[in-house]
Amino acid sequence: MASLTPKEKIALITRNLQEVLGEDIIADVIEKQNRPLKIYWGTATTGRPHCGYFVPMTKLAHFLRAGCEVTILLADLHAFLDNMKAPIELVQHRAKYYEFLVKSVLKSIGVSIDKLRFVFGSSYQKSEAYIMDIFRLSSIVTEHDAKKAGAEVVKQVASPLLSGLIYPLMQALDEEHLGVDAQFGGVDQRKIFTLAVENLPSLGYKTRAHLMNPMVPGLAGGKMSASDPNSKIDLLDSAADVEKKLKKAVCAPKEVEGNGVIAFVEYVLIPISELGAEDGKARFVIEKDGQEIVYETIEKLKEDYIADTIGPKELKVATTLALNKLLDPIREEYANSPEFKEIEKLAYPPPPAPEKKKKEKKIGTGYVAKKKGEVDGQAAPTTVDLPVAAPGPSTPAAQGLPGPYLRFTEAIQNGKVSAARDALKAIERIGVAPAKLRELKGQLSDLEGIDRAGRE
Template identity: 35%
Template sequence: MDKIELIKRNVQEIVTEEQLIALLNQKENPSAYVGYEPSGKIHMGHVLTVNKLIDLQNAGFEIIVLLADVHAFLNKKGTMAEVREIADYNKECFIALGLDANKTKFVYGSDFQLDSEYMLNVLRLTSTTSLKRAKRSMDEVGRQMDDPKVSQMVYPIMQAIDIAMLNVDLAVGGIDQRKIHMLAREGLPNLGFKSPICVHTPILLGLDGSKMASSKDNYISVDDTEEDIVRKMKKAFCPVGQVDDNPVLSLFKYHIFPRYDEIIFNRPEKYGGNIECKSYNELEGLFQSEELHPMDLKNGAVKYMNLLLNPVRDLLK
C-alpha cells in the first residue's frame, strides 16, 4: 500500500487531497497532530484516530500528540492536577495501542498554552471569529450548551492556535472536529500561520446501533476486561446479512483489519469449519451472503479485540 492509500484508508474526508499530495512531494518528513482532551475512558472512537496516527507514522510523518489538559480544565473535566493525571494515563495507553514512543512527541497543553505569545494569538483570533461560529464549533463536537461559559467559547479558538503553535502540517480528528479545523484553515493565514491539511475519520455507532454514550454502556473501552467484551458483544446489534450500519463489522473494518493481514473465524466442523479472510471486503461479502453467521462474527470480534487490547491490560496490571 503506497503512502496516499495508507493515509486515505478508513478516513471520511481529506481537506484537501491535492494539498496532501503536494505536501508529500515537497517534504520528506511532514508533521501531523491530534489533540486529546484527558477526560473519561478511552474508547474505540479515540482508538480510530490513534490508528490513523499509526498509518501516518508508517507513511513517514512525524507525529505530535497534544494531551490537552488546559482544554479539559476549561471544559470542566476536573482540576488541573486531576486532568494531568488522566493525561499521563492516556499517554501510556496510546503507546500500548501501537504508537511508536520513540517517534511520537507527546506535548501537554500546559507546556505552552499559558505563554504570552500563545495567549496573544488566541486573542488575535477571537477578534476575527464570531461568537456564533465559536459556539457552533463547540456544539459540533457534542457539547450542547444551554448556558455556555466564555471559557468554552474560547475552546475552539485555542484548538486552532494549537495547530499554529505546534507548527504542524496536518491535523487529524473525527469528522465532528470539522468546523473547528475549518476555522483554523480560514483564520490562521490571517495571523501569518499556514493553513493545515485536515484528515477526518468517521464517527462510529455504538454497539447497540445508536450513538455512543457512557450512559448506554454501548462501546468498548481500552480498560474493558475479556469478560466485559464478551458481554457487550453478545448484546451488540448485528442483523443477519446486514452490512450497513453494523457496529460489529465496523470493529473489523476500522480496528482489526488495519492490524492483522488475515482473520480466522473458528467454527466447529459441523457448521462448516474455520473461515479465513484476508480483507475486509472479503469478510463483508461472506457476511452479506450469510455464509458467516452473526454469532461467528461476534466471536471473531471478541477474539481479535482482546488481542488488540491485551497490551493496554498489561499496562494496567
C-alpha cells in the same frame, strides 16, 4: 518507510479516511518539498479511553510508515474547558493516565513510540504568545461561528459557558503553535477544521491540511462515546467484560449499515492485522461449523454477512477473540505497573458514597402534640421555611413547596441527575425566589458535571 514512493506515502496517509481537506498541501510537502509531513492528533483528556481509540492509533501507524513526523497532543486544558467536565487538578491526572494508556495501545499494535512526540497542552497554551493569539483570533471570529465550530465536539448545554467558545479557537491555534502541516481527527471536528482554514490566514499563519476519520458506530448503535457505557468497551475491561458487552451489542442479521461490530472489524481489527502481517495482507478469522473462514477484505466479510453465510453469533465470537488478543498486553502492562495503577486511581477516583439518611425515632405513645398556634378543632396554618416568592395570583400556594424541594435535595445527595431536574422544574412552576433558584441551578449543574465525568 524509505522504500515508499511519494504517491504511495500519500495513499497510505489518506487510506480509510472519510474526508481530506487540503490534499494538495500534503502533496506539496511530500512531492515538491521532499520532506516528512508534520501532523498532529489531539485528544481531550476527559473520560476513560475506550476501544474506539484503536481507530486513530491505526492511522498514526500509517502516518509513521509513510515517514510522517507525528505529534500527540494530550489536551488537558481543552478537557478543562469542555463545560467543566472535571476540575483542573483531576484533568492533569487524567492527562498523565492518557499518556500511559496511549503508549500502551500503540505498543500493543506494534507501533514504535520512539518516533512519536507527546505534548501536554498546558506546556505551551499558557505562554504569552499563545494567549495573545487567542485574543487576536477572538477579535475576528464571531460568537455564532465559534459556537457552530464546537457544536459537535464541545458538550452542549442550555446555558453554555464562555469556555465552550474558547475551545475551538485553541484547537485551531494549536496547528500553528505545534508547527505542523496537518491536523488529524474525527469527522465530527470538521467545523473546527473549517474555522482554522478560514481564520488562521488572517493572523498571518499558513493553511493546514485536515484528515478525518469516520465516526465508528458504538455497540449500542449511534456514535461510540466515552459517556455511554453501553456503546463502548474500555481499554482495561477484563476478557469476561469484553465478551459480555459484545454479546449484548446491536448486530442485526444481514445488516451492515450502523452495525457497530462490523464497523469495529472494518476500522480496527482488519487494519491492525494488516499492520502486523509480513506480507501486508489483512487476516480476520471467523469459525463456523468447525471450519475457519479467513477474510482478507471487509468487502468480502460484508458480502457474506448480508448473504447470511455468517451471522451475528459467529461474528461476535471472532471479534471477541481478536479484541481480547489486542487488549491482553495492555491489561498485562497495567497489572505489572504500580505507577500505572496509581495514576488510574488519581485520574478516576470512585464517586463519593451517598450520605445515609438518619432515621427519625418514633415514640409510640399515641400522643400527638399540638402545633404551635393550634386550638381544639382548628389546625394551625401551614408555613414553609424556604426563601421563596410570596404566593400571588399566578403562584400556587406555599404549602405545595416542600415536596419538590425535598425531592430535589434528596436527588442531589444521592447523585440522581434526572430526579433532580424533575424536582427543579416543579419548584420553578411553584415559584421560588431568584437567588434561591440560582443556587439550586448551580447545585444541579455541579451534579451534572460530576455525573458526566463519572460515566466517561
